[in-house]
Amino acid sequence: MERDSKFDIYVAYQQFLKNEEISTPLAAILALTELIENSTAGTMFELVKALNDGAEALRKQSSNAISLNAGCELFIAFVTLFPHESVSFADLKTKLIRHGQQYATEALTYRKAIAELSVGFIKDGSILTHSYSRVVMQTLLLAHTRKRISVFVTEARPRGLGIKTAEVLTAAGVPCTVILDSAVAYVMEKVDFVLVGSEAVVESGGLINAVGSNQIAIIAKAANKPFYALAESYKFHRLFPLSQYDLPNHNSRIFSFPRPPQPVHNTDMNTTEETPRGAEPTTITQEQISQNNPDVDYTRPDLISLVFSDVGSLTPEGVSQYLVGMFAG
Template sequence: MASKDLKTQKLSTSKDLPPLAISTTILLMNPEMNSKFDIYQTYRKILQDEEMSPPLAAILSLSELMVESNAGTMFELVKELNDGAEELKKHTTNSISLNAGCELFIAFVTLFPHESDSFAGLKTELIKQGQKYAREAISYRNKIAELMLDFIKDDSVILTHSCSRVVIKALLHAHKTKRISVYVTEARPRGLGVKTYEALTAVGIPCTVVLDSAVAYVMDKVDFVLVGSEAVVESGGLINAVGSNQMAIIAKAAHKPFYALAESYKFHRLFPLSQYDLPTHNPSILSFPSLPPRSSVTQPTGAGVFPQLTKDEVNGTPSISSSSLKQRAMSSEQLAKNPDVDYTRPDLISLVFSDVGILTPEAISQYLVAMFAG
């Protein structure tokens, strides 16, 4: 949400507002209706709408917070918004995209021209503009899908990762006029690639789910890689579901384009230099567990040392039995030691497709400076 875009938007009438916005308008007229405002519960409620991404849900949640605010000055209002943003981040393990939305909305509030006669009137207008932006920003995916269309040729074979709303929108849009086939990674541990598979096959797009470990194997078959984003940062790099970085590295080695799709509300003022500079990183990620003294460890013997092997019914080769696989599935503690997202360097990214245009990674930094400078 570039602040200059919001400055030019006209106020919406109540008949144009979605249910959430209507409820906010009612609360504005009757503040005693919701004396115990919980911003995190509001955020979770908004996210129940599958069209809502975390940054937009954060913007709407902060708009609701402004309804409940008793601030009498801009300084007090901005402090309450910052406190609300911190409360949201405190309850979220991966707060990167959420924080992008919070940062954007707070910058907008700070830079908004004070044309109202009263501070109460200013707050009312800020709330309406925030709601209007969130409502209109959902259509950004359509703009990106249209921009991407010229880069998708007939009979293209595309590799994508995990599940991204904007990527699915782009692929469905391309399917209307072109023949495409899609490989999608399983995206462990949540397995969201299967959700993408279901969305694409439902409309007749040939799609195959591949193992995360088979990305290099399939890369020679594809024309380009297409991924979504949690955030695009000042360096021009990409933060996305873990596994995106290794896909970009393999694509670079195979001389295949690596395209990222990102709505402008996911542009974030971060400048990570490595995976360990991400806000989501903490000492427990990829840490080694504490082991008991060697003398107290019981050494396993016999068949328990190795997984139980069975003969594959098709070709007679040894394979691990399903019961053994189930016993050796990663525990929740082991999963918790793995990252949810990773960072892809800008030199690995070919282009970033956004509602503000097709950008090189180098152009991202310039756009971010302009966005937050007002």
């Protein structure tokens, strides 16, 4: 098996992401699979080191590496636990590549399985969803064919992906309206339950998802409305955050205070008055707001009613138990 000396794992990862159906964890798994194909490793130790180095390279170049980490973690654990019964190491690498590709193909069916499972819990009525999620979209579109539903969608600033959700649902004939993120408490009385996607489901049973999910869950809990999360099993992540500031993507840039303009001395020698530099008021752009705010937040497990996955409907405690079994081999 020859190695391509020009192989760049991040370029491969970006190529896989161009497929709308492939999510971040799956793109990471496929990129690591391609890394094996281009690796000259002659032992399992060298191969696992190459995979860890590749995963680290992906993390360093990603602005939000949480779901990417989940995919890398799952694949490296799979390689480590894979039975070494091949006649040669080259044969073992061939099997790992084949299994990695087969898993990615199978994983593309998970959203359909989750949609079928979730629809059984959906009754006629109104649903609140947040931002944009492929598995949530598939579930809502399936529910529309079997139930009488209407959907409230948050704008989901700063990225505004709720508007994309609303456009797709409206085009499919689903009664849908976009609400302000700040209007969630106002609309909660009108909805029957909340349905959101996920960046990752963590070891505590909590949820990492588009920023704003946490406050929606808090409001749903106060209003006694179910809060359901949909997550493919490759998004289950061995991470145990205790607060928002434990998330791997948190950095000092978030919620930082820009330095105010410095005062300048009036050049008039007859006065000691100081005037602020620049006569025009400061302009704050949407891009600046976006850069100063997080993309995702953490929702505690006690705020989540159920997690629907391709491995079944799980309580947050059930997620913890599944994760332990998944990485135990």
